[in-house]
Amino acid sequence: MNRLYKYTLAILLLTLGTMTSCTKDFEEINTDPNNPVAISPSLLLPNAIQVTVDRYWGHSIRYERLNIDAAMCWIQHLSRNIYINAEGDSYEIPLTISSGTWNNIYKESLINFEKVKSLSGPGKTYENANYVGIAMVMQSFAYAYLTDVFGPIPYSEALKGTAEEAINSPKYDSMEEVYAGILADLMEANDLLSTSGPAVVGDIMFNGDIMKWKRFANSLALRIANRQASKKATESRAIMSQILANPTKYPVIESNSQTAELTHFDVIGSRNKMFDVFSTRSDWNISTTLINKLLALDDERITVYAQPLADGSYAGLPNGLTDAAAGTYNASRIGLKYLDPTAPSVLMTYAEVEFIKAEAALDGDITGDASEFLESAIKASFKQQGLTMPGDYMSRIGEVTKESIMTQKWIALFGQGVEAWNEYRRTGYPVMPAPNPSAVFSNDGILPTRIEYPTSEYSLNKANLDEGVRKLGGSDNMRTPLWWVD
Template identity: 70%
Template sequence: MKAIRLQAILLLSLSLVFAQSCTEDFEEINTDPNNPIAISPALLLPYAIQTSVDRYWGHSTRYERLNIDGAMCWIQHLSRNIYINVEGDSYEIPLTISTATWNNIYNESLVNFESVLRLSSPEGPFPNSNYTGVALTMKAFSFAFLTDVFGPIPYSQALKGTAAVPINSPEYDGMEVIYAGLLEELKIANEKLVVGGPSISGDILFKGDILRWKKFANSLRLRLANHQAAKKPAESRAIMREILADPATYPVFTGNNDFAQLLHVDVIGSRNKMFDVFSTRSDWNMSRTLIDKLVALKDDRIKVYAQPIDDGSYAGLPNGLTDAAAGDFNVSRIGTKFLSPTAPSILMTYSELLFIQAEAALDGDIMGDPVLLLEAAIKASFEQHGLAFPSDYMSRIGTVDKETIMTQKWLALFGQGVEAWTEYRRTGFPIMPPAHPNAVFSNDGILPTRIEYPTAEYSLNRDNLEEGLRKLGGDDNMRSPLWWKE
């Protein structure tokens, strides 16, 4: 009996020890190494970057392509020969473009960049200042994209849905507030990005080259300062001079080998989105406005931007024609460079940086000769496309003034329809020709000034949306001007 009792006590003791051991190690034992609690920034970064770039350059899903169906037609880089009344050329677009742009930038890009910021902070599981700098730069690019097409948007309270005190109905900030925040975030990004510092992975834009990220952050800061220069001249002037006076602290693009462009691979999902659209459809043509300007200047960029018609010449289609009227024209299609699956998607070029400086010099915001800076900008645009810059080109463009600079910038921004549209809305240049007699335009015949807010905002966030409209200073239509308009 004593032996039996002793054996029972021993078994009970072992069971208690084992139970205590299981309890102590429960969390470790039940953690699946293949499903980590904290996702690495390297896993979030590629998709977030890809989404921002695709939405800016040209998404491939029909009725969601703001750049291709909207901006590039409105700014008369391209024109349409069919579907003009539902896909942009007549100044009318489906609300799905607004919804898709809004939802994807907020939910697929900005949410992930915010997660990268949280994860890479000093208190996060993957502390790394270079991830922080990259996320801040792309966050600024993405918010700037949104506010430049919509106007006031949720910014300071956005992305707070999972905060300790969640905000599911964020307030709308005015563009002045948003620009101030983005300019400050880009300055912080430059400080956080440390060349020779910790390495990063998942960087599909610059392959982990931190100096190139610093150049992009500072060049983008110059873009935004220039956008707002007419409204906040003293602040913008100070920012531009700070950057350009200290290239060691604030490096910027220095050539066509280091500007911001996403290099694609020929794999479904990773191809250039213009290829996905233009290579399978023929209802886009070159705009007559663009072709006529290039022909008048004897500008060789026409050979890159467009394909010749049967007789070897180039011809453009007037914007806004009905399907029937457009069928009477023999016109050029977009150039073969843009029909390659591996063609780059461009966020900001070296030539754009020089155009910014040329305009700023003309306005007296920075020191420099606007004529020489303009010449350098145009030359960089030619060289970007593998073309020689003609020695007499400057004599072809006439007097250098604001219109000249902005018209040349419009030519150089081919493909970047959203930015060309922003510059037109901001400055009023280039001056567009009178509409063709057979053109039919919606929107009261006014080239769109913005796109409308998604319909879901009216049901999910109406009070804040209405305050946003007050800050816009106009109705929720495509005719209300935005804050930075000169």
């Protein structure tokens, strides 16, 4: 009996010891390394950047492609030969373009950049001012994208759903307020970003090159300041002068090697989204408007933007034709450069920065020679396409005016349909030709001035949406002009 007692006691003590040991290391043993409870900024940053770029440049989800299906057709870079009434070329778009743009930018892009900031701020687990600066630059780009296509948007309260005092129905801020916030954030981001600061991981845009992030931040600030210049002249001039007067503190994009773009790899999920769309479908052609302008200028960029026909010539397709009428044309397709799966998605170029300077100099907002800036911009555009600007090209475009600057900018922005659409709506240039007699347009025949708010806002945030529409200054349709229209 005594032996049995001692044996039982020994087993009990051994069991208790084992239980104590397991309890002591319980959290460590039961932590799944494949499902971390804390996510580092390096894991959040890549997808947030990818979503933002894809939604701006183009992605592969049908009926959600604002740039490819709508803006590039509206601005007459591209035209459609089928599905014309259903996917943008006739000024009619599915509601999913609105909801897809809105939902993905807010839920997949902006919220993740906000998490990067909260994880990397002072005293936080992954404290790193460069992460914060990068997130602020990309948020600024994303908010600018949203407000430029919708108008007033949730901004100051947009990302406070998980705050201590949660706001699940955010108010709408006016475009003027959004622009002011963006410009302040870009200035702060420039101060935070430091080439001598800690390294960042997960930067799929510039591979950790902080100087390129600073250049992008300040170039983007020039874009925003110039866009609002007709409404806030004094402030815009001050911002542009501040940046351009101190290139050491405020570097901008100064060469094609510093372009803000996302490089792609030939693997599913990473590939250039225009390749995903245009290489599998043949229902887009180059617009007659663009082809005719390039031919009139004897502009070699036509060889990059478009594929020649069998006889070596180039021909466009008028916008807005019915499917039957479009089927009678033999028109050029988009150039092979854009069918390369590794071709970059472009956010901002050296050429654009020089075009901004040219317009600002012409308007008296900055000092400098508008003609010299324009020539520099065109040279940069040619070089971006692997070409050399002809020595007599400036004489082909004639006098340097707002129209000639903006028309050349429109040519250079091929691929960036949303940006070209922004500039057309703001300035009215280039002057578009009269519609083809066989064209049939919706939206009262008016080239869209914006896109409508998603239907989800009417059901989930109606009171604030109504105030946003009031700030818009017109009805929630595709004919109400935006705040920065000249």
